Amino acid sequence: MVDNWFAGEGDDFRLLGTRCAACACVFFPREDGFCRNPGCAGGELAEVPLSRRGRVWSYTDGRYRPPAPYVSDPELPWEPYTLIAVELEAERMVVLGQAVPGVAVTDLEVGMEVEVVPGVLNEDNGTTWTTWHWRPVEVGA
Amino acid sequence: MTTEVAVLGAGMHPWGKWGRGFVEYGVAAARAALADAGIAWRDVGSIVGADTVRGGYPGYVAGATFAKALGWQGARVASVYAACASGAQAIGTARTQILAGMADVVLVVGADAAPKGFFRPAGGDRPDDPDWLRFRVLGATNPAYFGLYARRRMAVHGDTLDDFAQVKVKNAAAGALNPNARYRKPVAVEEVAASAVVADPLRLLDICATSDGAAALVLSSMDFARRHGAADPVRIRAVSTVTPTYPTTVLDLPDIATDSAAVVAPADGTFRASIARAAYEEAGIGPEDISLAEVYDLSTALELQWYEDLGLCGEGEGAKLLRDGVTASGGRVPVNTSGGLASFGEAVPAQAIAQVCEVTWQLRGTAGARQIEGARVGVTANQGLFGHGSSVVAVR
Numbered sequence: 001m002v003d004n005w006f007a008g009e010g011d012d013f014r015l016l017g018t019r020c021a022a023c024a025c026v027f028f029p030r031e032d033g034f035c036r037n038p039g040c041a042g043g044e045l046a047e048v049p050l051s052r053r054g055r056v057w058s059y060t061d062g063r064y065r066p067p068a069p070y071v072s073d074p075e076l077p078w079e080p081y082t083l084i085a086v087e088l089e090a091e092r093m094v095v096l097g098q099a100v101p102g103v104a105v106t107d108l109e110v111g112m113e114v115e116v117v118p119g120v121l122n123e124d125n126g127t128t129w130t131t132w133h134w135r136p137v138e139v140g141a
Numbered sequence: 142m143t144t145e146v147a148v149l150g151a152g153m154h155p156w157g158k159w160g161r162g163f164v165e166y167g168v169a170a171a172r173a174a175l176a177d178a179g180i181a182w183r184d185v186g187s188i189v190g191a192d193t194v195r196g197g198y199p200g201y202v203a204g205a206t207f208a209k210a211l212g213w214q215g216a217r218v219a220s221v222y223a224a225c226a227s228g229a230q231a232i233g234t235a236r237t238q239i240l241a242g243m244a245d246v247v248l249v250v251g252a253d254a255a256p257k258g259f260f261r262p263a264g265g266d267r268p269d270d271p272d273w274l275r276f277r278v279l280g281a282t283n284p285a286y287f288g289l290y291a292r293r294r295m296a297v298h299g300d301t302l303d304d305f306a307q308v309k310v311k312n313a314a315a316g317a318l319n320p321n322a323r324y325r326k327p328v329a330v331e332e333v334a335a336s337a338v339v340a341d342p343l344r345l346l347d348i349c350a351t352s353d354g355a356a357a358l359v360l361s362s363m364d365f366a367r368r369h370g371a372a373d374p375v376r377i378r379a380v381s382t383v384t385p386t387y388p389t390t391v392l393d394l395p396d397i398a399t400d401s402a403a404v405v406a407p408a409d410g411t412f413r414a415s416i417a418r419a420a421y422e423e424a425g426i427g428p429e430d431i432s433l434a435e436v437y438d439l440s441t442a443l444e445l446q447w448y449e450d451l452g453l454c455g456e457g458e459g460a461k462l463l464r465d466g467v468t469a470s471g472g473r474v475p476v477n478t479s480g481g482l483a484s485f486g487e488a489v490p491a492q493a494i495a496q497v498c499e500v501t502w503q504l505r506g507t508a509g510a511r512q513i514e515g516a517r518v519g520v521t522a523n524q525g526l527f528g529h530g531s532s533v534v535a536v537r
């Protein structure tokens with residue numbers, strides 16, 4: 001579904017972007033075809049891991065079941081998830097992601113430090129769809 | 142001024158959930174605009190349709206679909222899609238044709254029949270589509286993004302839930318006076334607070350619904366307007382359809398991340414602010430000249446953001462402007478006198494056109510019970526998925 005957007009286990013888990021060899025701009029989700037800097041004629045795009053930690057730019061939750069293609073079991077009651085937009089200092093970019101299960105909006109504040117961890121998006125007939133989650137550094141770290 | 146075109150006619154189909162097709166709504170709005178202009182359909186030289194992706198193939202070629210429904214008469218045709226800014230691009234296309242001398246009179250139509258509940262991406266497995274990806278990977282609906290902006294404003298500017306609710310109260314009061322609005326009941330702060338949370342901190346009544354609806358305009362050259370007997374028509378003086386400047390630093394629908402600003406410094410001001418700035422520059426006016434504004438209140442919190450992006454107040458001062466009553470009917474710069482999306486709901490290709498209809502009626506002094514006093518300059522503002530900006534300046 002999203003090939004090579006993240007890799008690694010445990011403390012080595014990282015989001016993967018790409019970096020332009022000509023202008024050094026970083027892209028996430030990865031751009032493999034072209035550099036989007038209008039001042040750049042275009043360079044080779046090489047994979048680069050993003051910062052593991054960042055600070056909460058904002059957050060919200062989803063109290064209603066999102067439509068397809070989000071996968072959820074309609075037989076089960078809807079469990080709201082939390083979304084966090086995280087500012088990465090080195091990359092100077094904001095990356096959206098779900099919070100680890102169990103983290104509610106009441107656990108969060110803008111500016112709080114979070115880290116990226118591996119997570120499960122959904123499981124289906126023996127296939128597990130993995131993803132990234134943001135986890136407050138204070139909680140369960 | 143050579144960049145001006147006349148607004149000869151404006152028309153709408155009332156918004157709501159009517160259960161019919163978008164063509165029917167669009168034709169009704171078109172006929173209303175033609176009647177308002179006193180122009181026969183046969184005398185229209187060009188028709189521009191704002192596309193709806195929900196109308197299937199006819200919706201993708203909306204211009205021709207409306208032309209066929211009105212009766213083929215040989216007019217030049219164009220269809221444009223720019224998500225929520227589709228209507229503004231349709232107006233921009235019509236204006237360009239008029240200013241280039243390709244047509245004297247152009248009919249602009251936008252109509253939609255929206256589904257209930259959340260907007261969703263087109264079907265199929267399409268991981269190359271950012272709109273599909275944000276739903277699949279994150280479950281990030283449109284209200285999720287509105288919630289992120291609202292929470293960010295609370296943290297950075299100290300906006301409160303009550304401020305957000307007061308936007309709904311203001312717009313519902315205006316919408317109650319508008320026969321074309323879907324929701325025509327005043328709303329109290331307590332009702333907003335009692336409605337269900339959709340995407341924290343926003344509640345159901347902070348977020349606009351999806352609707353059926355349509356809006357249309359008849360635009361012409363200034364020479365034609367004079368020959369037609371319209372000596373002092375409402376004139377469109379600017380149409381801004383600018384794209385963002387790399388790197389964008391505000392997370393926008395449907396993106397999963399912003400651009401990186403580590404290498405290239407961001408431009409001064411946000412994309413939304415640049416949309417308004419381009420319109421002001423083209424019109425040769427500033428925010429101090431504005432009599433009224435129609436802004437894109439997808440959520441209550443987002444309306445406060447537009448006050449700042451339009452330069453009606455400084456950054457972070459949107460809630461204060463609201464609290465001071467400046468943006469209410471009777472205030473110095475009434476905002477969303479139509480009732481806004483809060484009262485209309487979203488009918489995507491129609492709404493940027495509907496904004497110009499309201500400004501036209503206010504500038505003419507024919508807005509009925511919701512008429513504000515002495516309006517001379519109106520501005521609209523809107524933003525569509527995938528970096529589409531839209532702002533129109535109309536004057537009298």
Ligand SMILES: [Zn+2]
Nearest residue numbers: 020023035040
């Ligand atoms: Zn580059």
